[in-house]
Amino acid sequence: MINNLELNKGKLSKLTRKVILVGGMISTLLTGGCKTKENSSNNTSITEVTPTPTETPDVASDNEQEEYKYYKIEFTVKVYNGNPEVTIESEKEVEYQNTETPEGGFVTLTEKWSPHVPSSIFYDEGRSDMAFYRQIEVVRRYIYFDYDQLMNALENLDYDGPNFTYVYGEITPENVDQLVLDNRFNYKKEIPTGEEDFFMLQGYVNVRKKVKVKSK
Numbered sequence: 001m002i003n004n005l006e007l008n009k010g011k012l013s014k015l016t017r018k019v020i021l022v023g024g025m026i027s028t029l030l031t032g033g034c035k036t037k038e039n040s041s042n043n044t045s046i047t048e049v050t051p052t053p054t055e056t057p058d059v060a061s062d063n064e065q066e067e068y069k070y071y072k073i074e075f076t077v078k079v080y081n082g083n084p085e086v087t088i089e090s091e092k093e094v095e096y097q098n099t100e101t102p103e104g105g106f107v108t109l110t111e112k113w114s115p116h117v118p119s120s121i122f123y124d125e126g127r128s129d130m131a132f133y134r135q136i137e138v139v140r141r142y143i144y145f146d147y148d149q150l151m152n153a154l155e156n157l158d159y160d161g162p163n164f165t166y167v168y169g170e171i172t173p174e175n176v177d178q179l180v181l182d183n184r185f186n187y188k189k190e191i192p193t194g195e196e197d198f199f200m201l202q203g204y205v206n207v208r209k210k211v212k213v214k215s216k
Contacts, residue, residue: 064212070096070144071207072104077154081197084157094206105141106181107168107203110134112159113191122185130187138182139169147209159199167201 074089097103116133117123127133145167153163171179 063215065215066210066212068096068208069211070094071147071209072204073150073207074204075154075202077157077201079157079159079199080194082159084155086151086154100144101142102144102206103142105143105203105205107139107141107201107205109137109139109168110200110202111136112197112199113188113195116187124185124187127187129189131189132191133185133187136182136184136186137180139171140179140181141169141203141205144206144208147207150205150207154201157201164201167203 070093072090072092072094074091076087076089078085078087111134113132113134114120114122116127116130120133122133122135124133149166153166156163157167158164169179
């Protein structure tokens with residue numbers, strides 16, 4: 001069924017993306033892939049690192065030049081009722097890997113809560129006592145983000161819109177097995193207070209930023 005899906009200009013609807021993710025994860029599980037997890041809202045432990053200063057205040061502009069520096073950035077964006085709340089957990093300067101496709105980098109999507117009813121594509125009879133569920137998906141993002149574009153996308157995050165796609169990427173039938181690292185579900189009898197219209201992106205990604213440095 002997955003191979004017969006038609007993509008509209010390369011962009012998947014939310015439902016289509018979920019069908020692809022489930023198909024990919026079933027394939028992964030049948031071949032001994034990653035285990036699903038019950039709970040997923042725990043954040044990884046974070047060690048904040050102060051970036052190396054790239055310029056000295058009050059330096060004359062004719063003594064400066066621009067160059068790229070590279071960072072690992074850990075972020076969380078919680079979107080309540082369409083309003084993004086961005087937190088940069090850590091920003092660490094790193095060595096350039098001398099490639100346009102650096103190793104490392106992932107983004108985790110915590111979906112909105114949905115009714116857990118028999119008509120749902122993800123209905124679980126074993127969880128029939130639970131009224132709501134949400135999906136958690138982890139994707140590989142082995143790219144260099146442009147710093148300004150990434151910050152703009154996070155600050156204006158739109159559910160399944162262009163800013164979302166820029167950060168999360170596009171999952172297709174051809175790349176689902178390579179990009180999806182994990183796919184799991186949480187179930188609740190009631191939606192937690194304040195999360196009625198809530199989704200979240202978390203990531204640890206590679207970033208390229210143009211900065212001013214003193215001329216040598």
